[in-house]
Amino acid sequence: MRSPELLKPWLNPALPWQHGVLERLSSLQAQEKLPHAILLTGAKGLGKTRMAASFAAGLLCKIPGIDPCGSCEACQLVGGGAHGDFKWIAPEEGKRAIGVDAIRHAVTFMQQTPGYGFHKLLVIEPAEAMTVAAANALLKTLEEPSGNAHLILVSHRPGELPATIRSRCQRFNVPHPTMQVAIDWLTAQTSCSAQIADQAYSLTRAQPLTAERLIQSEDLVAREALAGALDGLLDGTKVMPEALVELNSYELDMVLETALQSVERRVYAAAVPNASRQHFYQRDQILRWLAASRSGINFGRDVMLPELGRLLTSRH
Ligand SMILES: [Zn+2]
Numbered sequence: 319m320r321s322p323e324l325l326k327p328w329l330n331p332a333l334p335w336q337h338g339v340l341e342r343l344s345s346l347q348a349q350e351k352l353p354h355a356i357l358l359t360g361a362k363g364l365g366k367t368r369m370a371a372s373f374a375a376g377l378l379c380k381i382p383g384i385d386p387c388g389s390c391e392a393c394q395l396v397g398g399g400a401h402g403d404f405k406w407i408a409p410e411e412g413k414r415a416i417g418v419d420a421i422r423h424a425v426t427f428m429q430q431t432p433g434y435g436f437h438k439l440l441v442i443e444p445a446e447a448m449t450v451a452a453a454n455a456l457l458k459t460l461e462e463p464s465g466n467a468h469l470i471l472v473s474h475r476p477g478e479l480p481a482t483i484r485s486r487c488q489r490f491n492v493p494h495p496t497m498q499v500a501i502d503w504l505t506a507q508t509s510c511s512a513q514i515a516d517q518a519y520s521l522t523r524a525q526p527l528t529a530e531r532l533i534q535s536e537d538l539v540a541r542e543a544l545a546g547a548l549d550g551l552l553d554g555t556k557v558m559p560e561a562l563v564e565l566n567s568y569e570l571d572m573v574l575e576t577a578l579q580s581v582e583r584r585v586y587a588a589a590v591p592n593a594s595r596q597h598f599y600q601r602d603q604i605l606r607w608l609a610a611s612r613s614g615i616n617f618g619r620d621v622m623l624p625e626l627g628r629l630l631t632s633r634h
Contacts, residue, residue, distance in 0.1 A: 360492030363525020
């Protein structure tokens, strides 16, 4: 187990776009036809890892139903990282691969009869991190599955798994939410505007959980306000001394980067040659300042911000 979030999966309710897959798994479970080997796929940032944790804990939970209750004896053991029938394999801290030793231990674990309840659960995440030797060691378990042992492989790049592994698993793919579902979910989770949700979702290439973290870091909200101040200077709707007060509350590099974006938008959009020449000049100047700042030259914000203001308000 890696993080407290995964240790208490009942604190993470299923996400709207996961319901279809969960219903299929739940129905198979109800018919006692749950596959021994489940390959849970889908793009990054769709919450597959927490879904696997929740589903595994739900199978171990003493209360019938797909969601773990969070309070029975089994859930308490899962929450303490001490449930003897539940094993979670991920790359060790600071490593990228899952080695053969970890998988050999897991294979032995899978062959033992359940000690606490009815099921044994092994989650490997991300499955494509297994070395070739590790994947070969796992094959044995896939070829001779024992009674109530279930393996859940979580992978956002299933193409990198050996075909011998893939062919022995039943695949369940978590789909992307529709744009509207994603935006509704993001606005409900973070109380942001639909515009910010839309922007974050695009920036993170349709990864709702990554977009949620981005919004929560407040980077986007702050950037939007900063871009508004800089655009105001460029368009002449804001004047210097007042705008300076606004710019002063941001990191200098962030101000320069955002100013660069504002100017570049105008370079690309310029219909009038003269207007674009001015924006080209502004862009080159900001690039020089950014390069200097990144190579460690510190002009100081007291010098730089008024300079930037003069540059953005200059009309040639
Ligand atoms: Zn429970």
